Amino acid sequence: MHHPEIPTIHVDVQIMFFDTDCAAVVNNIAYLRFIETARTLLAEQIGMSLAQMAETQRYPVVVRTEIDYKRGATLGNKLEVKGWLEKVERSTFWVAFEITRPADGALIVTSRQRLALVQMPEGRPIRLPKEWDVRFKHLKAH
Secondary structure, three states, X not given: OOOOOOXXXXXXXXXXXXXXXXXXXXXXXXXXXXXXXXXXXXXXXXXXXXXXXXXHOEEEEEEEEEEEEOOOOEOOOEEEEEEEEEEEOOOEEEXXXXXXXXXXXXXXXXXXXXXXXXXXXXXXXXXXXXXXXXHOHHHEOO
């Protein structure tokens, strides 16, 4: 499905009571939490571990989220979140996600997020690392 050099993550999720509404259907905001977990793990593969972020004070910040809810999931479902680096621009990059239910192969959610790299404490956007030009050249926006 994905180019072997594209950073990709797979996270298994078990739907818990706190993920659902009174009808035992997963609340739409819970999917963003699942994506947040996958994105944090994906950042480590890209070279932005939590420890590195704390040390350099450079953080990827979400500036846009697109999400499409395709089907509902319910209490007790087991889901898989797949995330990957989709596109690299000069000062922002895109990550994409699919949430599926392996039991029946249902596509539950698709999502994309655009992130900028921010230097703290100034909160100033900075350019993506130079090594990304080479490492992710196949993902560069044209």
